[in-house]
Amino acid sequence: MLPHKQIELKLQAAVRVLLPDADTAAVLVRPCPDPKFGDYQSNALMPLAKARRMNPRLLAENVLAKLDVSDVCERVDIAGAGFLNFHLKDSSLAQTLDAAARGEHLFFEKTAAPKTAVIDFSSPNVAKPMHVGHIRSTILGDCLARALRLLGHRVVTDNHIGDWGTQFGMLLVGWKRELNSTALDTDAIGEMERLYKKISAESRENPATLEAARQELVKLQNGDPENLKIWRKMIELSKKQFDAIYSRLGVKFDCTLGESFYNDRLKSSVDELLARGIARESEGAIAVFFDEIPQLKDKPALVRKSDGGFNYATTDLATLAYRMEKWQPAEIIYVTDGRQQLHFQQIFAAFQKWQSAKPQPAIPRLAHVWFGSILGEDGKPFKTRSGETVKLADLLDEAEERAFRIVSEKNSGFLEPQRREIARVVGLGAVKYADLLPNRQSDYVFSWDKMLALTGNTAPYLQYAYARIRSIFRKAQNESANSQPPAALTLSATEEIALAKHLLGFGLALEAVAGEFRPNFLCNYLFELAGKFTAFYENCPVLKADEVIRASRLVLCDLTAQVLKQGLDVLGIEVVEQM
RNA sequence: GCACCCAUAGCUCAAUUGGAUAGAGCAUCUGACUACGGAUCAGAAGGUUUCAGGUUCAACUCCUGAUGGGUGCGCCA
Numbered sequence A: 001m002l003p004h005k006q007i008e009l010k011l012q013a014a015v016r017v018l019l020p021d022a023d024t025a026a027v028l029v030r031p032c033p034d035p036k037f038g039d040y041q042s043n044a045l046m047p048l049a050k051a052r053r054m055n056p057r058l059l060a061e062n063v064l065a066k067l068d069v070s071d072v073c074e075r076v077d078i079a080g081a082g083f084l085n086f087h088l089k090d091s092s093l094a095q096t097l098d099a100a101a102r103g104e105h106l107f108f109e110k111t112a113a114p115k116t117a118v119i120d121f122s123s124p125n126v127a128k129p130m131h132v133g134h135i136r137s138t139i140l141g142d143c144l145a146r147a148l149r150l151l152g153h154r155v156v157t158d159n160h161i162g163d164w165g166t167q168f169g170m171l172l173v174g175w176k177r178e179l180n181s182t183a184l185d186t187d188a189i190g191e192m193e194r195l196y197k198k199i200s201a202e203s204r205e206n207p208a209t210l211e212a213a214r215q216e217l218v219k220l221q222n223g224d225p226e227n228l229k230i231w232r233k234m235i236e237l238s239k240k241q242f243d244a245i246y247s248r249l250g251v252k253f254d255c256t257l258g259e260s261f262y263n264d265r266l267k268s269s270v271d272e273l274l275a276r277g278i279a280r281e282s283e284g285a286i287a288v289f290f291d292e293i294p295q296l297k298d299k300p301a302l303v304r305k306s307d308g309g310f311n312y313a314t315t316d317l318a319t320l321a322y323r324m325e326k327w328q329p330a331e332i333i334y335v336t337d338g339r340q341q342l343h344f345q346q347i348f349a350a351f352q353k354w355q356s357a358k359p360q361p362a363i364p365r366l367a368h369v370w371f372g373s374i375l376g377e378d379g380k381p382f383k384t385r386s387g388e389t390v391k392l393a394d395l396l397d398e399a400e401e402r403a404f405r406i407v408s409e410k411n412s413g414f415l416e417p418q419r420r421e422i423a424r425v426v427g428l429g430a431v432k433y434a435d436l437l438p439n440r441q442s443d444y445v446f447s448w449d450k451m452l453a454l455t456g457n458t459a460p461y462l463q464y465a466y467a468r469i470r471s472i473f474r475k476a477q478n479e480s481a482n483s484q485p486p487a488a489l490t491l492s493a494t495e496e497i498a499l500a501k502h503l504l505g506f507g508l509a510l511e512a513v514a515g516e517f518r519p520n521f522l523c524n525y526l527f528e529l530a531g532k533f534t535a536f537y538e539n540c541p542v543l544k545a546d547e548v549i550r551a552s553r554l555v556l557c558d559l560t561a562q563v564l565k566q567g568l569d570v571l572g573i574e575v576v577e578q579m
Numbered sequence B: 001g002c003a004c005c006c007a008u009a010g011c012u013c014a015a016u017u018g019g020a021u022a023g024a025g026c027a028u029c030u031g032a033c034u035a036c037g038g039a040u041c042a043g044a045a046g047g048u049u050u051c052a053g054g055u056u057c058a059a060c061u062c063c064u065g066a067u068g069g070g071u072g073c074g075c076c077a
Helices: A003-018 A045-051 A056-065 A090-101 A132-150 A167-178 A181-186 A188-205 A207-221 A225-249 A259-275 A312-327 A338-356 A392-410 A416-436 A459-479 A494-503 A506-516 A520-539 A547-570
Strands: A040-042 A073-079 A083-088 A116-120 A154-158 A279-282 A285-288 A301-304 A331-337 A365-371
Touching: A003 A040, A003 A056, A003 A083, A003 A090, A045 A056, A056 A073, A056 A083, A083 A090, A090 A494, A090 A547, A116 A132, A116 A312, A132 A154, A132 A225, A132 A331, A132 A365, A132 A392, A132 A416, A132 A506, A132 A547, A154 A312, A167 A188, A167 A207, A167 A225, A181 A188, A188 A207, A188 A225, A207 A225, A225 A392, A225 A416, A259 A279, A259 A285, A259 A301, A259 A312, A259 A338, A285 A338, A301 A312, A301 A338, A312 A331, A312 A338, A331 A338, A338 A365, A392 A416, A416 A459, A416 A520, A459 A520, A459 A547, A494 A520, A494 A547, A506 A520, A506 A547, A520 A547
Parallel strands: A116 A154, A116 A331, A331 A365
Antiparallel strands: A040 A083, A073 A083, A279 A285, A285 A301
């Protein structure tokens, strides 16, 4: 067990002895913000004392009297208003690293209570290209899935693609009237997008076209064989292009159940809502009202339109019900942009009502993991000069191209295929990292330069640190093949101690990502790790050190490389041995 | 009109139960052994955390109000 966890458990036990009624789940041990205070701290005693009108320092003293952490700590201080500062024993630090070197752990622990989580993300629309707007959902969702899986949870990733709805009326008219099959072969989505735009524009001018689209849609919905066939073709072609992007990004879905999958569940869902008195007729439509929820008081959710058709709220409710039946998840996570907050509030509230009405409600935790809108560099909603959005494929191409120029400049000796491969890893890494680094709730200012930056707090910085470590090992191997692993690590230089201590925090970073759905915690952790490694690298010779020190430092390097690689993998970013 | 979100260094952003001296990157300036790999490092400068109150031992964080910006609001998804 990692030292901070041991301290935490003992601290909680000590608190329970003194304050049997206290909620010890809130008694946490975290790294100190500044090493001068110590290695780990707990702030939990201050709120506990306050709630009981006790003197916090006195409480701290009493807790300390019941607390024996001498196996991992050399001392514990009470500071300020009642902080507990724990100073880790050198031997405990070395033992933790030794265990990691033996492969017993990598500074994190699998959860003791695995849960099932369904993650709904990416969700592009059929017949439309994926653009920069899809990158956040895709990258964020993928990262959350990876983090939860690494911690031992069961994850179902589901791509809820937009494969049903009114746009197909227009698409069908266009397809039948003026499909360019050559263009369809070269760029299927581009051609379908062209058709959609053309008919959509025409419909605004010409009521006859609008009516034609409506009729094609009705035919599709009624199962007309020809329209069904075209519709299936459109989905197939779209999926092919989505898959090409996902494959580049290394994103995998366990299932792709689009909106159409739920068609035959819509009517029964609404009927059930009506039967249970959760939904009612209103102005010709069927709606769920939320009079008991202040924010939703005047904001009913429509689940059936006055023309009898269903909308996306209906689909989302049916989807929730399906996911619950199919996987019995403890948690369902939606990764979409912030504009859908009201929608998900409504859906979650409606679903709550619906399931609560059942005999044995087992309602999963529902989370809307939202992110800010994409803005242009002028702070206004993002558009290119020509008024288009940037296509995701173009962004990835540009990233690889820019990286290739840098790689070629720095490593002119490498053959082109090798430079291409490095550029791919570095370019895609830069894009992903740029997307995951900011707090997801901030609005997203799109900038080519920021997205594709290769210096500073970026993925290439982390990849570079990794490559440098690997370079040390290549060199070490050439020098002597017979170096034995050390019996125990000897850490003496301040930089190597700082690096070693930072390694111990990997698990906390992972837990923060999974618990709060915020990958930026991991980005920052890794950036600091790479920074501490670089400080070590500058100040502590590895290969030139005396044998014992050298062996110990090699282990430290190896563990750092492993954590960098594993951490980047959670972010969906690859590493290279040389760059 | 109502609701939600946001406001931190010149720019783009961090800040993990309310915690200790608000941190990074970019840009700017000064430096670094012919480099265990310079896609690097050390340092300087840059802040009344939009404003005004309040709660607290402690506020970027919570509450109230103001200002500015964004988004959403029954038959589009």
